[in-house]
Amino acid sequence: MADKSKKKVSRRKFLVRGGLGTIGVVAIGAYIFRNPIRRQILGMVNSLEAPYTDNTDKPMVWFEVTSNNTILLHSPKMEMGQGTFTGIAQMAADELSVTMNQIKVVHAASSTGNVDSFATGGSTSISGLWKPLRELAAMLRVMLLKEAALKLNIGVDELSVADGIISGNGKTLTYAQAAEGVEQWEVPDAPVLKDIKDYKYIGQPIARVDLEAKVYGDPIFGMDADMPGMLYGAVVRPTKIGATFVSADTSGAENMPGVIKIIVEDDFVGVVANSMIEAEHAKNAIKVTWNSIEDLDTTAITEMMTVGNGNSTIIQQNGAAFDEDDEFETLEFRSPIGAHAQIEPNGVVASVESDNAIIKISTQVVSLTRKEVAKRLGLDTEQVNIVPTYLGGGFGRRLHTPHAVQAAVMSKAVGKPVKYFFSRKEEFQHDMFRPPTHHIIKGKLNTDGFLDTLEHEFVSGDVATDSALVPNVLTNFLGADVGAIRGGFIQYTAIPNFKSVYWHVELPFATSWWRSLGLLANTFAMESFIDEMALKGNKNAVDFRLQQIGEQDIDVRLKNVIKAAAEKAKYSEEVVEGRAMGFAASIDANTPCAQVAEVSIVDNEIKVHKVTVAMDPGLAVNPDQIRAQCEGCVIMGMSAVLYEQMFVENGELTPTIYGPYQMALMKNAPKEIDVVLLQRKDTPGAVGEPPLGPIGAAIANAVRRLTGERLTQLPLKLSTES
Structure with missing residues (x-):
C-alpha cells in the first residue's frame, strides 16, 4: 500500500513527546536545585513505564496487506527469544479482526521507515x-472498510469484518481485494x-509465531545471513584492557592464501579473505603495536569498586539520618564482573556501494547502527538500510553494534x-560487562523488632549512562546512572528513617547494559540484609516485609505478590529433610515480583530444587x-x-571460553519453577x-537457614566448614 498522504502530528503523540521533553527540562532544574529535586526525578525515572515515541500515526509504515490476504507486520522491536513477535501479533490480530494465521511478523528494515529511535x-x-499498535491496527481496519464500502457501493456502517473478510448485503471482499489498486x-x-x-487472542496462551522457524532451523539468525559474492572479514583486537592502536606490520599476512585485502584504519586493522578461516589466519599473522595501560588484576578492580570511592548522590531519603552513636547492624556485599555470554557472538554482513549500504545484523539498536554506519561512510542515514535478523541472545549485549561500521569499511574497500x-x-x-558492585547496608531495629532506620550505600560502574544510547551528560544532570540504581531504591517505605546513596566509579574497561541492569546485585544485597534483620528481630521473613511496606498502589501490589508467593510455596522457615526456603521480593520498572527458593546442600554445593515466582505484570497479553x-x-x-564471574589477570579480562x-x-536447573501471575493493573x-x-x-x-552462614558475595560459595 502506498502512502502519499500527509498527516499532522496527533495531540496524543504531541503529549507523549512533550512529556518526555518536560523530563529533560526538569532534569536541568534538578542539576540547579541539586539533591531534593534530583531524588524526585530519579524516583520517577526508576518507576517510569517508557512509552513508544516513534511513528504511531501511519499504519502503512507498520502493515502490509498481501495478495493472499495475510497481513505483514513490520516490527521495529527485535525478537531475541522474549516473545515480542507473538505478543504484538496477538494485539494486531484482535484489532484487525484477522486470525493469528493471517498475521506474519517480520523485523522492520530501516528502509521501511518504521525505525525505533531508542532500542529493544x-x-x-x-x-x-x-x-x-492497537490504534494503528484499528486505523488500518477502518481504512480497509472505507475502501471496501466504495468498491461494494455499500455504506461503511453496513459492513462487518471477520477473519480478514469484509461482508455486507450478501457481498464480501477480502482485505487484499479492498486494498487492491x-x-x-x-x-x-x-x-x-x-x-x-471482546478480544479473542489477547490474554490467551497463543503458541509462539516464531516457533516453526526455530524448530526447523530456518536461517533466521545473524550468523545465517549471507549475500551473493560474499567475502569474509576479521579484525585484529587487543587483549589488554584499555589498549590503543599505535602501528601495524601487515607484511606477514599480505601474501597468505585467500587474502584479498588488508585494511589499516586509525581505529582498527581488518583483513578480507575468501573464507573465514583464511581471514583468521591472516589476522593472526599481523603484528600490531598497542599502547597499553599498566597491568591490572581483580584485586585492583575490587579496591577501586568500594563505597567511598568516586562521586556520591543521595537517590532516596526519608526521615532522620543515622546517629553515629547508635548501635546498628552492618553487612557488606559484593558482586563480580559479569559477561553476557550469549550463545550467538556478534557479527554482521555488510554490502557497500557508492551511494548506499545494506547491513544485515543482529542488533537491538537499528537507529543507532544506521547513524554510525552513515557517519563513517559519509552517507545520509536514508542511504543505509539496516536489515535486522533474529538475535541468538541479546540481554543488552547488542545495544551497541559498532562492528557494523568495521564490516562496512571493509566492504567498501573491496567492493563486495x-x-x-x-x-x-x-x-x-x-x-x-556488568560492572562489579559493593554495598554497605546498615539497619537498626525498634523495640518491636522492626526496622527503625535503614541505609544503603552502593557503588557501581556505568550501566546505562555513558553508553552509546545514553550520553554521560544525563548522569551529570541527575547525579546517578539510571541503570545502576535499578533495585537500589528502598521499597520498605513504612520504615521511619531510610536513605539510599549511590557512588559512581569509572572503570578502565567497557561496562553497560546487562539484563535487569543494577537490579540483580542491588536486590541481592538489600533483600539479604532485610532477611538478616528479620532473623535478628525474631520475625517471620514474610511478615517482617509486609509490616514495613507503605500504602501506595505499587506498595499494595508488592504486598499482594509477597502474599501470593508465600501461599503458593507454602513458605516455612523450618528446615525439613535437609531443605530450607528463602524469600525475597523486588520492584523493577513498576512490576513487583516475589520468589521463594527451596534449597539444599549437596557435597558442599548449593542445590536449588524449586523456585516459586509471583509477579504482577499488569494485563497479561x-x-x-x-x-x-x-x-x-x-x-x-x-x-x-551461583557460577558466573569474570576476572582480570595481567591486564586482561578472563576467562575467554x-x-x-x-x-x-x-543439571543445575531446579526441577520445578512455579509461576503465579497477578494482574492488578489494566495495562x-x-x-x-x-x-x-x-x-x-x-x-x-535459604542457605542462611540451612547453615547459619550469611553469604554476602556473588557468586555464592559455601565455606568449607558448611
Whole structure:
C-alpha cells in the first residue's frame, strides 16, 4: 500500500513527546536545585513505564496487506527469544479482526521507515506498544472498510469484518481485494478500540509465531545471513584492557592464501579473505603495536569498586539520618564482573556501494547502527538500510553494534559484501560487562523488632549512562546512572528513617547494559540484609516485609505478590529433610515480583530444587509467554548468582571460553519453577527483567537457614566448614 498522504502530528503523540521533553527540562532544574529535586526525578525515572515515541500515526509504515490476504507486520522491536513477535501479533490480530494465521511478523528494515529511535530493551516492547499498535491496527481496519464500502457501493456502517473478510448485503471482499489498486489512503484519527472482553487472542496462551522457524532451523539468525559474492572479514583486537592502536606490520599476512585485502584504519586493522578461516589466519599473522595501560588484576578492580570511592548522590531519603552513636547492624556485599555470554557472538554482513549500504545484523539498536554506519561512510542515514535478523541472545549485549561500521569499511574497500563475526575469545574479552558492585547496608531495629532506620550505600560502574544510547551528560544532570540504581531504591517505605546513596566509579574497561541492569546485585544485597534483620528481630521473613511496606498502589501490589508467593510455596522457615526456603521480593520498572527458593546442600554445593515466582505484570497479553520469561529469568539469575564471574589477570579480562566461564547447566536447573501471575493493573507492564531481581537473595536466604552462614558475595560459595 502506498502512502502519499500527509498527516499532522496527533495531540496524543504531541503529549507523549512533550512529556518526555518536560523530563529533560526538569532534569536541568534538578542539576540547579541539586539533591531534593534530583531524588524526585530519579524516583520517577526508576518507576517510569517508557512509552513508544516513534511513528504511531501511519499504519502503512507498520502493515502490509498481501495478495493472499495475510497481513505483514513490520516490527521495529527485535525478537531475541522474549516473545515480542507473538505478543504484538496477538494485539494486531484482535484489532484487525484477522486470525493469528493471517498475521506474519517480520523485523522492520530501516528502509521501511518504521525505525525505533531508542532500542529493544528495558522490558518495554509489549507495554510500550500496547496502545499505539492497537490504534494503528484499528486505523488500518477502518481504512480497509472505507475502501471496501466504495468498491461494494455499500455504506461503511453496513459492513462487518471477520477473519480478514469484509461482508455486507450478501457481498464480501477480502482485505487484499479492498486494498487492491489503492494509491492514496485517507488516514483516520485513532478509532475507539475494542473492549478487552471482546478480544479473542489477547490474554490467551497463543503458541509462539516464531516457533516453526526455530524448530526447523530456518536461517533466521545473524550468523545465517549471507549475500551473493560474499567475502569474509576479521579484525585484529587487543587483549589488554584499555589498549590503543599505535602501528601495524601487515607484511606477514599480505601474501597468505585467500587474502584479498588488508585494511589499516586509525581505529582498527581488518583483513578480507575468501573464507573465514583464511581471514583468521591472516589476522593472526599481523603484528600490531598497542599502547597499553599498566597491568591490572581483580584485586585492583575490587579496591577501586568500594563505597567511598568516586562521586556520591543521595537517590532516596526519608526521615532522620543515622546517629553515629547508635548501635546498628552492618553487612557488606559484593558482586563480580559479569559477561553476557550469549550463545550467538556478534557479527554482521555488510554490502557497500557508492551511494548506499545494506547491513544485515543482529542488533537491538537499528537507529543507532544506521547513524554510525552513515557517519563513517559519509552517507545520509536514508542511504543505509539496516536489515535486522533474529538475535541468538541479546540481554543488552547488542545495544551497541559498532562492528557494523568495521564490516562496512571493509566492504567498501573491496567492493563486495563482507561477513564478519567475533570469535568466542573476542566476544568474551570485548564484551560490555556488568560492572562489579559493593554495598554497605546498615539497619537498626525498634523495640518491636522492626526496622527503625535503614541505609544503603552502593557503588557501581556505568550501566546505562555513558553508553552509546545514553550520553554521560544525563548522569551529570541527575547525579546517578539510571541503570545502576535499578533495585537500589528502598521499597520498605513504612520504615521511619531510610536513605539510599549511590557512588559512581569509572572503570578502565567497557561496562553497560546487562539484563535487569543494577537490579540483580542491588536486590541481592538489600533483600539479604532485610532477611538478616528479620532473623535478628525474631520475625517471620514474610511478615517482617509486609509490616514495613507503605500504602501506595505499587506498595499494595508488592504486598499482594509477597502474599501470593508465600501461599503458593507454602513458605516455612523450618528446615525439613535437609531443605530450607528463602524469600525475597523486588520492584523493577513498576512490576513487583516475589520468589521463594527451596534449597539444599549437596557435597558442599548449593542445590536449588524449586523456585516459586509471583509477579504482577499488569494485563497479561500472553500469560504463557510471561511464565516463560519468569522461568528464563530464574535460570539466568541462578547462573549469575551461583557460577558466573569474570576476572582480570595481567591486564586482561578472563576467562575467554565457555567452561572456565562457569554457567548453570541443565543439571543445575531446579526441577520445578512455579509461576503465579497477578494482574492488578489494566495495562501490560514490564516482564523481561523484573523476575531477575529476587532470585539471588532468595537462594542466599535459604542457605542462611540451612547453615547459619550469611553469604554476602556473588557468586555464592559455601565455606568449607558448611
